[in-house]
Amino acid sequence: MTEVLVLVDHADGTVRKTTTELLTIARRIGDAAAVFVGSGYESAKDTLGRYGATKVYIADAAELDEYVIAPKAQVLATVASSAAPAAVLITSSLDGKEIAGRLAVKLGSGLVTDATDVTAELTTEQSAFAGAYTVRSRITHGTPVITVKPNAVTPEPAPATPVEEKLEIQLPESATRARIVERQPRAATGRPDLAEAEIVVAGGRGTAGDFGPVEELADVLGAAVGASRAAVDSGWYPHAYQIGQTGKTVSPQLYVAAGISGAIQHRAGMQTSKTIVAVNKDREAPIFAMADFGVVGDLHTVLPLATEEIKKREG
């Protein structure tokens, strides 16, 4: 079978869940082959094998971390030109899409971004215009390059022992033009990563600056915390947690919107959530039109009571 390349998304070898989703999709199409760029492969090894990577290409050199985006596209292009894969799968994130754009030009390939599913025949599904349309496409030229949104599929283990191939990468000058001079990893919160969380509890202007009730509900549900742009612009929550067109796109099993009106730019980032719950004191808020369940009320009383009740139920 032909290989399907999956770019491993990891932090020092800790593999993100999105990568296990991509490996699951890759196995529908062909042999899952992971491409690991950076250091920490030893910690990534088990997870990649568990989710069915039969091959791993490893590019580990300090130099690769010194430049932004371009080195990863370079590594993928190098592997793709010798392995002739059926497709290349990359996580749909800001960085992932930039890598994909570069790779598509390098390979002379068609590109689909933000896929919400990919079939064995490489038909992709996307959601367009803030979720109003579903679009199916096929790439007709070159090696299909596809970025896939988090939570597109449930990761399924399929243990394999990957064959490892170490790559010698000489970065061309063209990949070294944007140099990283300083890096600040985002502070750990102890909560799940927003983009890949199963449950997200988000707060908006209605919190009036107090995210306590939102965080407490998130913690009993094991959820990530998100925020609307109004809450971020007011300085109540960091921008890294903004959900929407200019923030993160999430697609969790459950999305709880508290004190968020549901503006189109916000919906663009959460519309593909499986179940949507809203708490808002305005019955006319647009968010209710898309909610599976809603409470018209003050979040400062509704959320704490729900949190108490859930604690009771869970004993």
Next chain:
Amino acid sequence: MKIVVLVKHVPDATADRRFTDDNTTDRVGVDGILSELDEYAVEEALSIAERGDAEVVVLTMGPAQAADALRKGLQMGADAAVHVVDDALHGSDAIATSLVLADAIEKSGDVDLVLTGMASTDGTMGVVPAMLSERLGLPHIGAVRELTVGDGTVTARRDGDVASETVQARLPAIVSVTDQINEPRYPSFKGIMAAKKKPFQTWSLDDLGVDADQVGLSAAWSVVTEVTKRPPRSAGEIVDDDGNGGARLAEFLAERKFV
């Protein structure tokens, strides 16, 4: 110094957006605007020009109506506009768009800095600037929230997926900015009047020396096989909080096995 700002004319997200019979975005029968995310790029160019000495050119590729986006850029304060328009461009994908824009940037001559939005609000791909970087052989810094230009280099603070990074590159360079970088100005009355007299060029594919076979719907490297309008999410159960709202919420979450 010469700054080219890439601006896209897009269907207004607050109005009805749809596809046409050939499964391309309807850009004719709907209200269009300058993509809001590109306004941040225009603003950044203008403020660089105000601090130093720079010429700001707004550039778009799009149908006749896309001239409106350029006009808005001129009204905000850009010095000149370039519109790439050609019937053959209809239905172009990001690959073809980047090909045409790359040639247009080269034809503009002696460009020091290309500024773009983080993504267009219709396609929301966020790939065109990275593609331009490959095609033009220029460095690209994306997701930028702070930008300093000086001494032949750019220094940018970018919001990457997992880290915030300071990135440096030599000019000429391409920089894509986010909505965190500034607050775009509104055109003033004076700006609106002045815009009418500013240089406005229109280029066809011939002017760029791009072959019509390389662009448009028939040259796209992916095909849309099916577009379906999703039924609006039917509203679920909405309850008034009579003191019991919290408990009802917990009950719903338990029914759906989230608890």
